[in-house]
Amino acid sequence: MLENSQIQFISEIKNKVRNAQYEAMKAVNVALINLYWEIGMSISENQNQFKFEISDKEYFIDLLLFHRRLQC
Secondary structure: OOOHHHHHHHHHHHHHHHHHHHHHHHHHHHHHHHHHHHHHHHHHHHOOOOEEEEOOEEEEHHHHHOOOOOOO
16 A cells, blocks of 8 residues: 555656646647648738639639638
8 A cells, every 4th residue: 555655746746747748738739829820821911822723713722722622
């Protein structure tokens, strides 16, 4: 059977691991949000510059990325 000091030590280790995992998760979320923002800004800035012609229809890049029939 474990002593109280050993149980407390293990509990502290678990809390440190959980806190580190939480901080890592927050950092990843911030990085993803920044990435999505950057992608959105790039699309917004370039949407009128890039046109694609598919099946005799003209598409702008922002619509092409979300076109269901083209499955992009």
